Amino acid sequence: LVVALEIGTSSSATRIIGGAQFSHSFYCLGRPRLPLIKMQYSSNKRASASISLPSSAEGVERNEPIVKMCGITSARDAEFAAKAGAKLIGMILWPKSKRSVQRSEAKEISRVAKSYGAEAVGVFVDDDEETILRVADSCNLQLIQLHGDSSRALVPALAKNNRIVYVLNADADGKLINSPPSEEYDIDWFLVDSAEGGSGKGFNWDNFRMPSVKSKNGWLLAGGLHADNVCQAASALKPNGVDVSSGICSPDGxxxxxxxxxxFMRSVQSLSSRR
Structure with missing residues (x-):
């Protein structure tokens, strides 16, 4: 008789009893891989056990915030970002932005993001429901990011069948200038940005207080982040993720x-030793 048990983030345990095999799944948040323990029982009822330990590079709990890289304008840049470790790849579908993309390019960015295990986020500013749904479908978006009062007002309808990033804006002093929804909706992320999103301008982190909100994944911090200040910002506010755009741009902006x-990624990854 052999009993093998492995507990991990999404692992399985197998028991063999009297020639029959049973499998069960176990989940343990925050511990990616624990040792594999094998026990063997001989016919004389003597037992022996062996433990297989993961290598030093495996099973390490990563404690830095996730990264969203926004304002992606090409499949090439999406590949750079996703390969580097960004889990959310944002593209702007608002024609008035200098970093806006056509739908054909947005679809290709989505494809590349998905191929590297990242998720594609479409940024909308004061668009109507029909436009948002049509573009999200044609571009294979996985999340919809809502800027502007008109778009945010659509949350009750959009959140029913779509994954939402709800944007809050803070002024230069760190005071919110708009509010979370008055009712609770199924929102994936809240994102706190400066008053002028995508401008490279930040806000006063010392004065900012994140309101009490409920979402599936927590909240993202944006606004003027770059490699030299992201550690300071994340340490001060402890967001669940950080969002960068201007801070990773070439000189053309x-x-x-x-x-x-x-x-930027090296700076974020260094946070795991500080938290």
Whole structure:
């Protein structure tokens, strides 16, 4: 008789009893891989056990915030970002932005993001429900990010069948200038940005107080972040994720710079030893 048990984030345990095999699943949040324990029983009822330990590179609990890289304008930049470790790839579908993308390009960005295990986020500003749903479907978006009062007002309808990033804006002093929804909806993320999203301008982190909100994944901090200040910002406010756009741009302010992407990720990853 052999009994094997492994407990992990999404692992399985198998028991063999009298020639029959039974499998069960166990979940343990925050511990990616625990040792595999095997016990063997011989016919004389003597037992022996062995433990298989993961290597030092495995099973390490990562404690840094997740990263959203926004204002992605090409499949090439999406690949750079996702390969570097960004889990959310944002593209702007608002024509008035200098970083806006056409639907054909947005669809390709979505494809590349998904191929590297990231999720595609479409940014909408004061669009109507029909437009948002049509574009989200044609571009294969996984999340819809809502800016502007008109778009945010659509949350009751959109949240029923779509994954939502709800944007809150703070002024330069760190005071919110708009509010969370008055009712509770099924929202994936709240995102706190400066008053002028995508401008590279931040706000006063010391004065900011995150309101009490409920969402599936927590909240993202945006607004003027770059490799040299993201650690300070994340340490001060302890968001669940950080959102960067201008801080990883090339000098043209549109395309992304692979070196800046790498530098930003190194800074974020260094937070795991500080938290």
């Amino acid at each position: 549109i395309s992304k710079d692979p070196k800046r992407i790498s530098s």
